[in-house]
Amino acid sequence: MHAYATRNRREGFALAVAILAIVVIGGLIAGVFFATTEQLRMGRNQQLQARAMAAAEYGQNRTIVPGPVGLGWNAAITNMAMGRVDSLISLNTPDGGRAAVRVTRIGNATYLVASQGTAGSSIRSQARRRTSLLVSVIAPQMNMLGALTTQGSTKVGGSSYIDGTDGTTFPGWSCPNTPPAAVAGIAISDSTAIQTSGCGGLSCVAGSPKIQQNPLAADTTTYFDYGNGITWNTLVAQANKTASGTINGTGPSLVGGVCNTGDAQN
Template identity: 30%
Template structure:
């Protein structure tokens, strides 16, 4: 007599095959998901780099385009909400990469420039943003101009030379140029000696001339050294030779 079978194993191969297909499908889906995630991560990194480069380019362009007159015209206000706009910079036409720049005047000569770089999609939605800022200081030589011409000893204005202490905005300057208020000074300031003209030489001012016995070579050299400290271009000693203040006396 044959013993009965405890279980019927018919159809187990189908179940194993289905299970294997499910596992393989899950593995394939996981691989595709990981690839998609890696691609998206790479795109996000690329967009962030574009935004950062736009912010840096916008900052550099904003600083380079500033003038002392425009900076000094800003009100002193450190609040970022009251920052003055410096406009938007498009890095490349059609690239949807831009930089918005602002500036705050923190004190008399200290300014904070900010640049926010963004990368947007075709619909204008922001994909990435990076912000950068830089403090800049306006350095000015503290020189008090007291005359159109300051000299030591005898002064002769000859030829067609014109010396004037009358303050005025040059007529060829753009109307948008911001200048300090007009303040006329003496035409010629000298310490002693004689003042004369020769030929068509003229001088004018308010007053036309003034004798200042306190003038000395040390003070005149000091003013020149203040300007020299701000120089951004160094010229060789032989071109021109011995660049420096010229005075007599």
């Protein structure tokens, strides 16, 4: 009879633990990589969105702001028909963005300026943002009491001719076919302050009436306030054209059917 010694066999678990650790570490690495990638994409998207918004605001501001940093308001847009859309304004930003501006006339003096900014490439990623602004065009309202309005002593004579009637409509101008009623030839606060030597019988003055005594002619607001908060100083601050010397032969001047702003005699 033989006796054999028996030994209890223990199953190893080190390999299973190692594999589990590899799986866990791999999952953590994959999670970190995924989170980092998503964060990078989010940062890139936010950057593109910010650039697109900046491009939209850039196009909007350049459309309405005059001066060296802007194109300034185009007078042709002011005169376009009600409801018409002008979408010819396209601008590139210094950082490679693009702005497309559409201006719609929605009222007598009200316009909707919509600017769409685009940043990025359509091949990879792209962002678009849109801004809109209501613009009201305010024109100075001058109280024209007469062809000549004065509050001091006035001497009329020589070759001067003062005409308060308005009966000439220039072709191509958007003026009404029926001219407005005539105004006074000379409006003054004190009619006795007018000297008419060399103009017998007021032959050099026309209007309805030729001379009108009006207390508003003595009011300084008649000459320096033009309504809607516009004053003489407001207009002076916006002036960018200077006329010097003697200018003769003034009249409408066009280039390609558009007002020639570079002609001092225009």
